[in-house]
Amino acid sequence: MLQLSGRHLPDPDAQYGPFPQPPLGAGHLSVEYAPRPSAVREARAEVRRQLEGWGIAERGEVADVAELLVGELATNALVHAESRFRLTLSAAHGVLRCEVADAERRVPLVLEAGTGESGRGMFLVDALAQRWGCHRDGPGKIVWFELGTCGADGCGRRQP
Secondary structure, three states: OEEEOOEEEOOOOHHHOOOOOOOOOOOEEEEEEOOOOHHHHHHHHHHHHHHHHHOOOOOOOHHHHHHHHHHHHHHHHHHHHOOOEEEEEEEEOOEEEEEEEEOOOOOOOOOOOOOOOOOOHHHHHHHHOOEEEEEEEOOEEEEEEEEEOOOOOOOOOOOO
């Protein structure tokens, strides 16, 4: 049994047993941004700030990768949706999940990394995230990715 502040909590779900639990402050964050160029920088800074607060930033390269990929998804939201976007972060059971929701319904495509100045965002997400996906949500969509947070090989990987 886990014990916190005198209260007894049940053992973690056996399905997540090999993954360390996030720090007590870890959990959930959701922030909405206006469609302006500085929003990408602000979203990246919020990712770094939140992961530092959760104690996840010092675990390998997870904060750097999360910042990079959130920057790519936020840029896609600004360029393609030209709308407000919402960044949602959650951490639990060795997994950091980052979501960017926007008003565009078109699903992003993974393009080959060519020599052009743009078009590599989803290529990077596909290459660096442990898992990623997209689903339509109301008038728009949510693009998400997941990263392991415990610093061990296979951390955060889910069984198929």
